[in-house]
Each structure stands twice: as C-alpha cells, then as structure tokens.
Amino acid sequence: MVIEKLKPTFSLEKDLVEKLKQLVPEVVADGKINWEILKEALGEHLEEGAEIENFGLNWAGKRQARRLASIPSKGTLVPVIGEGIYEENTKNIFIEGDNLEVLKLLQKSYANRVKLLYIDPPYNTGKDFIYKDDYNEPLGDYLRKTGQVDEEGNLLTSNPKSSGRFHSNWLNEIYPRLRLARNILRDDGVIFISIDDNEVHHLRFILNEIFGEENFLASIIWKKRGGPPNDRTIGNIHEYLLVYAKDFSEVDLSLLPRTEDSISRYQNPDNDPRGVWVAGDISANAKGGRYVSSLDYEIVNPNTGEKHLPPEGACWRFNNQKIQELIRDNRITFGSDGRGRPKLKRFLSEVRDGLTIPSIWDNLATNTTARSEIRQLFGSNSVFETPKPVDLISQILKIALKPDELIVDFYSGSSSTAHAVLKLNQTDSGNRRFIMVQLPEPTNNNNKYSTITEIGKERIRRVIKQIKDEQQNQLELNEKKKQDLGFKVFKLAKSNIKIWEDHKNTDLQAFQSSLFDFENPLVEEWNEADIVTEIQLLEGFPLHSKIEQVSNFSENRVYQISSEYIGHKLFICLEEKLKPETIVQVNSLASEDVFICLDNSLTDEAKLQLADGCNIKTI
Numbered sequence: 001m002v003i004e005k006l007k008p009t010f011s012l013e014k015d016l017v018e019k020l021k022q023l024v025p026e027v028v029a030d031g032k033i034n035w036e037i038l039k040e041a042l043g044e045h046l047e048e049g050a051e052i053e054n055f056g057l058n059w060a061g062k063r064q065a066r067r068l069a070s071i072p073s074k075g076t077l078v079p080v081i082g083e084g085i086y087e088e089n090t091k092n093i094f095i096e097g098d099n100l101e102v103l104k105l106l107q108k109s110y111a112n113r114v115k116l117l118y119i120d121p122p123y124n125t126g127k128d129f130i131y132k133d134d135y136n137e138p139l140g141d142y143l144r145k146t147g148q149v150d151e152e153g154n155l156l157t158s159n160p161k162s163s164g165r166f167h168s169n170w171l172n173e174i175y176p177r178l179r180l181a182r183n184i185l186r187d188d189g190v191i192f193i194s195i196d197d198n199e200v201h202h203l204r205f206i207l208n209e210i211f212g213e214e215n216f217l218a219s220i221i222w223k224k225r226g227g228p229p230n231d232r233t234i235g236n237i238h239e240y241l242l243v244y245a246k247d248f249s250e251v252d253l254s255l256l257p258r259t260e261d262s263i264s265r266y267q268n269p270d271n272d273p274r275g276v277w278v279a280g281d282i283s284a285n286a287k288g289g290r291y292v293s294s295l296d297y298e299i300v301n302p303n304t305g306e307k308h309l310p311p312e313g314a315c316w317r318f319n320n321q322k323i324q325e326l327i328r329d330n331r332i333t334f335g336s337d338g339r340g341r342p343k344l345k346r347f348l349s350e351v352r353d354g355l356t357i358p359s360i361w362d363n364l365a366t367n368t369t370a371r372s373e374i375r376q377l378f379g380s381n382s383v384f385e386t387p388k389p390v391d392l393i394s395q396i397l398k399i400a401l402k403p404d405e406l407i408v409d410f411y412s413g414s415s416s417t418a419h420a421v422l423k424l425n426q427t428d429s430g431n432r433r434f435i436m437v438q439l440p441e442p443t444n445n446n447n448k449y450s451t452i453t454e455i456g457k458e459r460i461r462r463v464i465k466q467i468k469d470e471q472q473n474q475l476e477l478n479e480k481k482k483q484d485l486g487f488k489v490f491k492l493a494k495s496n497i498k499i500w501e502d503h504k505n506t507d508l509q510a511f512q513s514s515l516f517d518f519e520n521p522l523v524e525e526w527n528e529a530d531i532v533t534e535i536q537l538l539e540g541f542p543l544h545s546k547i548e549q550v551s552n553f554s555e556n557r558v559y560q561i562s563s564e565y566i567g568h569k570l571f572i573c574l575e576e577k578l579k580p581e582t583i584v585q586v587n588s589l590a591s592e593d594v595f596i597c598l599d600n601s602l603t604d605e606a607k608l609q610l611a612d613g614c615n616i617k618t619i
Contacts (some may be wrong), residue, residue: 003607006497006538018495023171041493055204059168062175068133069176072103075139075497075532077490077543078527085464086486093435094460096453097492098142099410100133102437103180105492108540110184112433113456113565114403117181117191118396118417120388124170124198133173143494170199171181178210181410186511188250193242194388200240207244210580217243217251222392223362241361241396253399255354256292262355266348269336271394273373279333279343283310286319291315298333303338344418357399374414377462383447384414384455393420412436415456418487420462425483426467433484433544436460460487473510490543496523496531497619521619522597535596535619536561539570555579568592577601587613 021028077095081087095102098260185191191211195203200219203532208216220241228235245251266276284290295315298307310316316323323342324334331345370389374484375381393416401407403425407415423432426463440451449455464485498521522531535547545563550571556579561570573582578601586595591614599618602610610616 002079003611003618005600006535006617013198016483024421027101049166055210057171057202059171061168061172065172065175066179068100068138068339068617069104069179071104071138073101073139074495075105075142075492076372076495076530077532077537078493078530079101079106080489081528081529083489084487086484087488090484090486090488091433092421092476092484092487093461093490093543094167094415094418094453094487095435095437095490095492096410096440097437097490098138098439099437100177100180101142101492103177103184103410105537106435107180107183108152109537110408110541112184112186113406113542114184114408115402116194116396116400116407117185117189118393118407118409119181119191119411120194120409120413120416121411123160124167124396135177135238135414139492139494141493141537162582168200170282171202174203175206175210177410178206181408182210182246184245184408187247187251189246190251190253191244191246191402191483194222194239195242196239197236203242207242211244211246212418212428215245215248217245217253218357218359219243221360221362222364222507224367226366226368241517254402255352255356256395257398258355263348270330270333270347272330272347274347277347278343280346282317282323282332282342282344283314285314285372295319299340301334301342301343302327305332306339350506350595354617361395364395364500365389370416373416373419374459377459377466380447383449384443384452386412388416390416392400392422393417397424397432397537401432403428403432406433406435408435408437410437412438412456413452418456418460421461422463422483422485424466429483431484435543435612457489488543490533493530494523496526496534498523531574533561535572536570537592539596541566541570553582553585556582557580568594571595571598577603578606583609586610586616589614 014480017028020033026037027034043398075097077097079087080096084090181191193207195462201538204219216382218241220237220243221240224239225236225237266278268276274303275369284292284295291313292315295317296310297316298309299316299320300307318326323332326344332342333345334340334342365554366389367386369391372385373382373390374383374387384529397407397420405420407417412418413439415436416432418436421432424430425432436456438453438456440453441451442451449458464487467485532547535542537543537546539561539562541561545561545566547559549560550558550560553573556573556575559572561572567580571586571589573595574597576598577585578597583606590593593614594617595610595614596617596619602618
C-alpha cells in the first residue's frame with residue numbers, strides 16, 4: 001500500500017471534482033475539468049447562449065462571495081482546556097472564531113451529520129455592524145482583527161443605509177456561509193433563520209438558489225413584542241423564521257406537543273369505549289369548487305326521524321352509504337340531546353399525536369422575556385442587548401430535533417440556543433447536542449465581559465450550574481437518563497502544519513532556504529494536543545471524538561481517536577523517530593485503520609515494512 005502525504009487543507013471543490021470523476025471519468029484529467037467534454041456529456045441539459053437570462057438575485061460582489069466559500073482554510077481549531085465544563089466526556093462544543101473559516105474546517109468532519117441549523121444573523125438595519133470579509137486572505141484577516149498577529153485591524157465595519165452597497169455587503173456576508181452550511185446538513189435536515197423585514201425578501205432569493213425553491217418549507221411569523229412602539233404610525237411587532245429543508249422528500253418534522261387546553265376539548269359524554277372525542281363538521285363549503293351535487297342529500301336522524309340538509313351552498317363530505325356506516329358504528333353524533341345536527345366523532349386515540357404547526361407564532365415568549373432571562377442569569381440587562389428567548393428556540397427544537405440529534409448555531413451570540421438545548425434535555429431527558437460558533441466581537445460596554453464569546457461561554461456555565469442545583473433537589477434524579485452537562489471550547493488559529501507557498505521570484509538561495517525550512521513540516525513551538533485536533537478534523541473525525549493514549553504502544557507515544565460515526569480508528573504519533581517495536585505494532589492494526597506520523601520519523605526500511613499494513617499517512 002502506498003504511503004500518502006497528509007493534506008493540510010480540505011477543499012470542498014476537490015471533493016466535488018472527485019465525485020464528478022466517479023460519475024463522468026473522461027471529463028477529469030490531471031485534476032482539471034475538461035469543459036468541452038463535460039458539455040458534450042451534459043447534452044440537452046446544458047443551457048447555452050450569450051443572451052441567457054436566468055431568474056434570480058444578483059448583486060455587487062456575488063461572484064467573489066461564491067469564490068470565498070471555495071477558498072480552503074489555512075487555519076485549524078485548537079482545544080482550550082479549562083474554559084469548558086466536564087470537557088473529557090461531553091459532546092457539546094463551543095467554537096470561538098469567524099464562522100466562515102470554522103464552517104470550512106467542519107466540512108469533512110460534519111458533512112451530512114447535522115440535523116438542524118438555526119441562525120440569528122446580524123440584521124441589516126443601517127445602525128448595526130456587519131462582517132466584512134477579506135477575499136484574498138480570510139484567515140489572516142480574522143487573525144489581525146482578533147489580535148492574534150501583530151498587525152492591528154478593525155473587527156467590524158459600519159454599513160450605513162447611505163452606502164451604495166447597503167444590501168450587497170450583507171448578502172456577501174451571508175451567501176458563502178449558507179453555501180458551506182448546507183453541506184453539513186443531513187439529507188433529512190432543516191435550517192431555521194431569524195430575519196426581519198430589511199433582508200427577508202433577499203434572503204428568500206439566495207436560499208432558493210442554495211437550497212432549491214422546492215425545499216422551501218415555511219415563512220413563519222413570530223410576534224417578538226407585546227405591542228407596537230408608540231413612536232410609529234405602524235409599529236413593527238414581528239420577525240420571520242425562514243425554514244428550508246435540505247431535501248423536501250426526506251425531511252422529518254414533528255408535530256407540536258398537545259397542550260392541556262387542546263386535550264381538554266375532548267370529552268366522552270356517551271361513555272364510548274374508544275375514549276374521548278370531539279365533534280367535527282361533516283359539511284364541505286362550496287367555495288373553491290368543492291360542491292358536489294350527489295353529496296347534497298338528507299341525513300335522517302335514526303332516533304327521531306328528523307331530516308338534515310347540508311348548509312346552503314354546501315354539501316356533505318361523505319356519500320350516503322358512508323354516512324350510514326358511520327351511524328351504525330356510532331361515529332355520528334346528533335348532539336347531547338340527540339336532536340342536533342349530525343357531526344363526526346373524532347377520537348383522540350385516532351388523530352395524529354400532536355398539533356399542526358401554525359405559520360404564525362404569537363403565543364411564545366417575546367424579546368422582553370429574552371432580556372429577562374439574561375438578567376436572571378447575569379443580574380443585569382446590559383450584558384447582551386439582542387438575545388432570542390429560550391422559548392422560541394425550544395419551539396424549533398421540538399419541531400426539528402429528535403432527542404439524540406445535533407444542532408449547529410454559527411451566529412450563536414449569547415448562546416440562547418445552547419441554553420434552550422440544555423433546558424429541553426432536562427425536561428424530557430433528551431440527549432440533544434449543540435455546536436455554537438461565534439466571532440469574538442468586542443462588547444463595547446462597561447460589563448466585565450470583553451467579547452460576546454465570553455458572554456456565551458459564561459451563559460452556558462451558569463445554565464449548567466442552574467440545572468445541577470435544581471437536580472440536587474429531585475429525588476428521582478437517579479431514575480433519569482444522565483444528562484450531558486458539559487461543553488468543550490475550541491478556538492480558531494493558524495494551522496500547525498506548514499503549507500508550501502509557490503515562489504514567484506528566481507532567487508535560488510531563497511528557494512533553497514525555503515526547502516530547508518520545509519524539512520520540518522510543523523510550525524515552531526507546536527503543541528501536541530493542537531496538532532492531534534487538527535489531524536482529527538482533516539481525517540473527518542468530529543470534535544467530540546474520543547482521544548486516548550494507547551498503552552500497548554510502549555516505545556512511542558501514540559494517540560488513538562475513535563468515533564461512533566466512523567468505522568475505523570485513527571492513530572497518531574508525533575515523535576521524531578518510530579521505534580522498531582512500534583513499526584511491528586502498527587503492522588498489526590486493522591487494514592481499515594489509519595496511522596499518521598512525521599515523514600522524517602520513518603526510515604526507508606520502515607516505509608517498506610509498513611507498505612502492506614494499514615493506511616499510512618505522513619506529515
């Protein structure tokens with residue numbers, strides 16, 4: 001087996017080229033696409049012509065925004081031990097970094113593994129601040145902004161409505177992130193996006209483009225405040241939730257749980273053995289062409305002989321034969337006194353187990369409640385100004401996330417989503433997991449939290465403490481499924497693996513110097529835990545994978561990474577030399593396992609010995 005070189009970056013486009021190569025191998029040569037052959041393969045499905053006009057949304061910078069999603073990241077995620085809680089065993093993740101770069105780094109490890117995406121991106125009001133990406137060096141731009149390199153830079157840029165690119169700048173931010181986010185959704189996954197009037201129509205256009213108009217599920221209206229502001233003629237009291245599926249045919253949403261009020265409407269006045277029921281209308285309105293003359297007939301009450309016709313302009317829903325069957329089966333009621341109009345008995349035991357999801361949510365908590373939740377946890381309203389209420393996100397979780405599935409929020413703000421996940425798990429003993437991603441924006445206020453990420457992490461800690469305090473008073477605690485009350489923190493940083501830069505000058509001495517520097521593939525002062533995490537992501541293992549030092553490798557320090565989602569194991573050794581005993585042990589690994597080490601740690605003889613073993617990759 002050939003020993004491979006570990007690729008320091010994962011490119012979605014390279015993955016797409018490989019898939020295209022599998023489908024139409026003749027169009028790919030030396031890793032490049034032969035466009036002429038591809039056009040021939042597409043045949044009549046190819047749209048050609050210089051005057052083609054397509055329906056869609058275009059704006060200044062769209063081409064660059066599309067390209068930005070395709071630029072491989074030169075960064076990695078590094079674990080920050082001590083900032084989380086119960087870090088060893090938790091599956092909950094908090095990531096501090098620019099969500100564009102983070103989404104790129106999650107592409108391989110989380111491709112088709114996320115059930116639910118929820119985001120509440122910055123709204124484009126003209127008063128807010130929005131991200132401005134550097135198209136040439138996105139990671140370097142982030143590192144400058146956050147002070148991780150020497151050069152100073154502004155974190156955010158204002159975007160006043162007077163700007164000629166007021167809408168374009170916002171679209172350039174959201175477009176590449178949504179393109180990348182779709183890739184990590186499962187086929188049955190969905191995305192919910194909170195948005196207001198300023199960009200909702202534009203957002204619909206780009207969601208139609210990225211997810212497909214056929215995968216649109218709903219535009220939900222959420223009542224965000226109790227009443228309109230007094231300083232307006234028309235006061236805005238709502239926001240939207242745009243909902244799209246990755247694949248409409250695969251989507252699996254849950255009905256809303258029945259409330260006590262909805263259940264109380266079901267009664268059993270006649271002691272029917274089938275249980276409680278509610279009376280339903282059996283007439284059909286003629287509007288919309290639903291009137292059928294053959295269904296316009298008299299229904300005779302078998303107890304009184306009284307005859308009933310459908311309302312004027314309407315007809316019955318069932319033919320006379322079906323009605324007689326329903327009467328004999330005691331499924332038609334004529335009222336509590338037996339003399340009322342005929343109605344159908346709908347039994348609770350036979351209807352769907354839940355309530356249909358309405359498109360207007362006017363009975364949930366408002367922004368006032370959200371600020372109250374912040375005040376309850378932190379003792380102050382000024383910690384974070386624009387949180388979403390836990391109740392709103394819990395509603396989304398109940399609809400779209402089963403008790404053992406994963407949600408990702410890559411505009412996590414104060415971590416309302418993590419709060420909602422933890423509280424809902426406490427309520428129903430679920431095991432939902434979260435990944436929060438947030439840029440370390442400065443808070444620009446007088447509280448002790450300098451960035452939004454510090455607020456988000458502290459909120460999760462306080463919610464976990466609150467839950468643990470409540471559980472201590474519950475006698476039935478041991479009877480419940482143990483809840484994951486932890487989270488682990490990662491931060492975006494530069495890659496620990498050197499990336500070869502092509503030389504554009506003819507200075508032979510500089511070129512030789514670069515070759516000499518590249519003999520050591522790792523950056524100076526590298527950290528073992530950081531590199532293990534970087535390799536873990538490059539090899540497609542999720543961030544919560546189990547990492548342990550393998551005790552039976554006695555001569556070298558070898559780490560084993562395993563995940564319930566991946567059939568093979570990953571072994572990593574970063575020591576300068578592999579001992580002969582280690583070579584023998586590596587050869588005994590399962591053929592599907594992967595072993596990664598430094599290229600310089602292997603002699604030519606060792607490489608020959610390992611060639612027929614498991615999958616070997618070198619750095």
